Amino acid sequence: MPINVEIIPSDNVLQMYGPQETDCAYSLSGQILLSTTPSRGAFNKETRSQPALLTSLVLTFEGSVEHFAKGQGYNAKRLCSVSQTLVVRAQPVAIPSTPDHKVAVVFDLAVPGWLPASLSSKHATTAVTRYALYAKAVYQSEEPSGLWLGSKTKYRDATPVPITLRRNRTTAPPKKCTFAVPTRAISTSSRIPQDVISAIKARATIPSYVLQNASEPFDLRLDVGASVSGVTVHKFGVRVIQSSTYGTTPDQAFLRTFPLPAEQPPTVPLLAAHELDSLYMAGIAFPANALRIDKDDVLHPDHPSVFNMQEGSQGHALETELSSITVPLHLDTALVKPTYASPYLHIAHRLLVDLDIAYNGHRERVGFHLPLPLYDGPLRSSSGAQAGLPAYVQLYHSNGEAKYVAGLPAYSKECRPGEIKDEAGASHPVEFRRRHVRARSDCTDSDSSSSESESSC
Structure with a gap:
C-alpha cells in the first residue's frame, strides 16, 4: 500500500541578511504530511487501505550551483547538504488507514548563513544556483501487491520543494559617496596633450549602493573643472555595466572562504541532476581555467543616458571653480542582477562616465569608472505573513x-x-x-576608461 509524503515549509523563501558569514545559520522550518492511499489489487480493483508503519523519515536541504552550455560541457558543485532524521526505526510512527487522516512531522533545519542567493543567469552559457527540500520515507505494509505478496519494506520519495534564497541588506539606507576621480583619454591616439587631460578635475557623487528592483531613479552628481584655460565640455554619457564572469573551474578564493561539502559530483551526484549530467559523468566538461565575460548596459533604454553640459555648439568652458550638474539614472530592472559571487559566476557593476571635451579645436573623449554595488531589495514573504523575530546578525555583531x-x-x-x-x-x-564598516572594492577590467579614485562617504 503506497503512502503520500508531502513537504510543506513554513515559507518557500528563505531570507538572509547582511554579508555571507560562515559563523551564523538560519532556521528553515515546516512540516511533512504523511497519509495512506488505496492501492490496486488483482484485476485492477481498488483495495481497502491498510495502516502503515513508518520506520524512517529523512529530510534533506540541498543547494547546488551548475554551469552548463549545450554541446560544450557541464560543471556542478554541491554548495550544502543539511539532513535531519525525523523518524528512526527504534521509534516507528503508525500511519492510520483512513486516507483523510494525515500524520504531521515537524522539522527545523539550520541552514548555513554564507550561502549565495538563488540565481539564474543566461547568456551564451548558463549558471544556476538553486536550493530545494527532499524527503525519503521507509515504511512497512502487509498489503498484497497484485497476485503476489508485496515486500514489507517499501520506499517513498516526496516531490522536491524548491526554496528561493534571498540576501538582504541590513545597513542603513544608502549614503551619498563622493569620489575624486582622475580622467583618462579613451582613445589611444589622443590629439589633446596629456598634461591638459590631467588638468581636468572631476568629482562624482553616487549612492553607496543601489537596490536592484528600485522603481525610482538614483542621482549622479558630476562636478568638473580644469586648472588650465581653453578646455570646454560639450556633453557626457553614462553607462552602468553589468559584468558576468563565468569560470569553467571553481573560483579558488570562494572555495577557500566557504566550506563546501566533501561529497561532490560526479562521485556523489546531486539529488536533482541536470539533463546534461550524463556529459559530466562521461567526463565531457568545459576546458579548465577558461573564462567568459558577458557585459550588459543595464540603464533603461527609454530614459536618457547622454546629457548636455550647455546648449549650443560652443560647449561649457571649464574653469578652476568646478561646475556641477545632477542627472537621474534609471535601471532596467528586467536586465539587472544583484552583485554576486559563487564558484562559477561573479557579477559586478560599474558606473562609467565619458566626457566629450574640446581643446584648441580638437575633440576628445575622456572618462572614468566607479564601482556601484547592486543589492536585492526588500521582499515580502511568499506566504503573505509578516516577518517574525529579527535575524541574529541584526541584533549582534x-x-x-x-x-x-x-x-x-x-x-x-x-x-x-x-x-x-x-x-x-x-x-x-x-x-x-x-559600528562603522568601511568597505573596500577591488575592480579590474580591460576597459580603457578605467581609473583610480579617492572617495569619502
Missing part, C-alpha cells in the same frame, strides 16, 4: 557583542523615544552602540 547595549526599550506611553523606565519608575536613556 560577528564577535557576539550586542548591538543594543541597554536592551530594547519596553513600551510605555509615558516614555519618550530613547528612554526606558525601571521598576521604580525612573527614566533612563537608551544607549545605542554603532
Whole structure:
C-alpha cells in the first residue's frame, strides 16, 4: 500500500541578511504530511487501505550551483547538504488507514548563513544556483501487491520543494559617496596633450549602493573643472555595466572562504541532476581555467543616458571653480542582477562616465569608472505573513557583542523615544552602540576608461 509524503515549509523563501558569514545559520522550518492511499489489487480493483508503519523519515536541504552550455560541457558543485532524521526505526510512527487522516512531522533545519542567493543567469552559457527540500520515507505494509505478496519494506520519495534564497541588506539606507576621480583619454591616439587631460578635475557623487528592483531613479552628481584655460565640455554619457564572469573551474578564493561539502559530483551526484549530467559523468566538461565575460548596459533604454553640459555648439568652458550638474539614472530592472559571487559566476557593476571635451579645436573623449554595488531589495514573504523575530546578525555583531547595549526599550506611553523606565519608575536613556564598516572594492577590467579614485562617504 503506497503512502503520500508531502513537504510543506513554513515559507518557500528563505531570507538572509547582511554579508555571507560562515559563523551564523538560519532556521528553515515546516512540516511533512504523511497519509495512506488505496492501492490496486488483482484485476485492477481498488483495495481497502491498510495502516502503515513508518520506520524512517529523512529530510534533506540541498543547494547546488551548475554551469552548463549545450554541446560544450557541464560543471556542478554541491554548495550544502543539511539532513535531519525525523523518524528512526527504534521509534516507528503508525500511519492510520483512513486516507483523510494525515500524520504531521515537524522539522527545523539550520541552514548555513554564507550561502549565495538563488540565481539564474543566461547568456551564451548558463549558471544556476538553486536550493530545494527532499524527503525519503521507509515504511512497512502487509498489503498484497497484485497476485503476489508485496515486500514489507517499501520506499517513498516526496516531490522536491524548491526554496528561493534571498540576501538582504541590513545597513542603513544608502549614503551619498563622493569620489575624486582622475580622467583618462579613451582613445589611444589622443590629439589633446596629456598634461591638459590631467588638468581636468572631476568629482562624482553616487549612492553607496543601489537596490536592484528600485522603481525610482538614483542621482549622479558630476562636478568638473580644469586648472588650465581653453578646455570646454560639450556633453557626457553614462553607462552602468553589468559584468558576468563565468569560470569553467571553481573560483579558488570562494572555495577557500566557504566550506563546501566533501561529497561532490560526479562521485556523489546531486539529488536533482541536470539533463546534461550524463556529459559530466562521461567526463565531457568545459576546458579548465577558461573564462567568459558577458557585459550588459543595464540603464533603461527609454530614459536618457547622454546629457548636455550647455546648449549650443560652443560647449561649457571649464574653469578652476568646478561646475556641477545632477542627472537621474534609471535601471532596467528586467536586465539587472544583484552583485554576486559563487564558484562559477561573479557579477559586478560599474558606473562609467565619458566626457566629450574640446581643446584648441580638437575633440576628445575622456572618462572614468566607479564601482556601484547592486543589492536585492526588500521582499515580502511568499506566504503573505509578516516577518517574525529579527535575524541574529541584526541584533549582534560577528564577535557576539550586542548591538543594543541597554536592551530594547519596553513600551510605555509615558516614555519618550530613547528612554526606558525601571521598576521604580525612573527614566533612563537608551544607549545605542554603532559600528562603522568601511568597505573596500577591488575592480579590474580591460576597459580603457578605467581609473583610480579617492572617495569619502
